[in-house]
Amino acid sequence: MPDVAVKLFDDTPRFRQIFEALREEITNGNLAKHTALPSERVVAEAYNVSRMTARRALETLEAEGLSYSQGRKGRFVSPPRLTYDISQMVSFAADAQASGVDLQIEVIKAEQQNADAKLARDLLVQIGEPLHAYTRLFKNDGHAIFIETEFVIAARFPDLLSYDLRQSTTQLLGEHFDTRAHTGDVVIRMRGVRVDEAKLLGLSANTAGIELEQVIRDTAGVPFCIGRQIWRGELAEFSARTMVNPEG
Amino acid sequence: MPDVAVKLFDDTPRFRQIFEALREEITNGNLAKHTALPSERVVAEAYNVSRMTARRALETLEAEGLSYSQGRKGRFVSPPRLTYDISQMVSFAADAQASGVDLQIEVIKAEQQNADAKLARDLLVQIGEPLHAYTRLFKNDGHAIFIETEFVIAARFPDLLSYDLRQSTTQLLGEHFDTRAHTGDVVIRMRGVRVDEAKLLGLSANTAGIELEQVIRDTAGVPFCIGRQIWRGELAEFSARTMVNPEG
C-alpha cells in the first residue's frame, strides 16, 4: 500500500505533490515549450486521484506560469518570459523586432470613439472629442501575449486608421505625422482578465493578468496617445531604469 | 421554477452569476473594506448551489482583487490599491509615510549570508562575499501587503543589523553610512507565491502575486543594495515616469 505510506510521511496536499512532479518535468527541460501536457483524465489515472484533484494540479502549474491552457485543445508548456523595458519610450513592437523576437500583430478592431471622462482628462481634451481607437492582439511564435488598445486624438492624426496598423504605431506617428514620443507615464497592476480578453489571449476566465496603462507625450509635453495593454502575466516581465529626481 | 427560467435565458456559468452579484455588493460600497463576506456554506444555501460552486464564486472575487482570504477565519473585502512610484528612488516606506499611509514594518529575519552567483553579479562582488540579508513584512492598516528581502554588502555597512530595521532603510543608509540611492534597475513580474510567502501575506497558496526586484546604486554608480519584494497583486499598482533616452 504505497499510497498510505506516502500519506503517513508527507502531509502536503496530493494535488501539490502532483504539481511538483509535473513542475520537475518542465523545469528539467524534459518537455520543450509548447509541448502538450497530459490531460486531466490521464493525470488522474496516472497518479490514482480523482479528476478534480488532477485538474487542481494542472491549474497550479498554470498559476505558476509554467503552462497555459488552450481551452478544449489541452494544456501546453509555456515559453520563457519576454522582457519589456518600460523606461525607454520605444514601443514594445519596435523593441521586440529589433531584438529578433518573432512578433505578429493582429488588428482586432479599429474605430472612431468619443473621449469619455477619463480619456479626456489624460489627453487634455474635451469630453466627446473624437478619438481613433484601435485594439490589436500581439503574438509571439503564434501565441497571444497581450492585447493593446490605443487612443489617439483624431484631429491630430486624421487618416491614421488608413495605414497598416500591424506595425509599431510609435514609428507610424513619427514617420507620417512628425510626432515623436518623448515622455510618458506608466501604471502597472495585476488584475483579473475580462471574459473577452481571456478569449483573445487563449486563457480561461478568472485568471489574473498584468495591465499596463501608458500616457505618451510629445517633445512639447503634450499627451497624444493613451495605451492600455493587458498581458498574460506569466509570459512577461517589465524592467525599468530609475533615477533620483535631480530637483528633489 | 425560477432556477430553470434563469438557465434558459442566461447561459453564463452559475458561479459567475453569483460572483457578479457579490461583486455588485462590494463595488456599490454596500460592504466596507475589511468587512466579512458570507461563508462558502452560506453562499451555497443562499443561491441554492453546491458548496464547491459557491466556493468558486468567492475565489473569483479573490482573483479579481475584490476580496482576500484569511484562511479559516473567512473572507473579507479588500481595501483600495496602494500606488508605488518606482521611478523615484525613495523607498516605499518613506513615500508611504510621507503621504499619510498607515504603515507597519515587521522584521521577519535578519542574518548574514554569503553572496550566491546571482547576488554577486548584481552587486559586483565575489561569490561568497558576506552580505546582510533581512526580510521584512510590510502591513497597511494591520494587513500584509508585501514582503521584502534586502541584501547589502556587509563590509560597507558593518553594524547595519544593529539598527532598528522597522523603518525606511534608504533613510538609514543615508543617515548613518552617507550612502544615497541615485540610480536603480527594477524588474516587475507576476508569479505564483511560495508557500511560506503565502502564509506571511495571509493568502492561500497557488495565488499569484507581483514580484519586484531592485538593484540600487549610489552616486558613483556602484550597486550597494538588492531588494526583492513580493506583493499581494490585488493591493498595489506601480507607476513610473519614462523618457526617451537623450543619447539614443
Added chain:
DNA sequence: AGTGCCAACTGGTCTATACCAAATGATTCA
C-alpha cells in the same frame, strides 16, 4: 473574574460522478 474545554463554525482537500460543448481524427460517402 478568570480559565479551560467543547461545540459550532470556517476554509482546505478530496472522491466519484455527471453532462456539455468544443476540438480532433478516423471513417465513410460523394
Added chain:
DNA sequence: TGAATCATTTGGTATAGACCAGTTGGCACT
C-alpha cells in the same frame, strides 16, 4: 480527391457527499 459524418477526447461546469484542522464564542467549572 474532397466533403460530410461520427465517435473520441478534451477542458468546463456542477452536484453531493466526506474528513481534516484552525478559529471562535459560549458555557461550565474553578
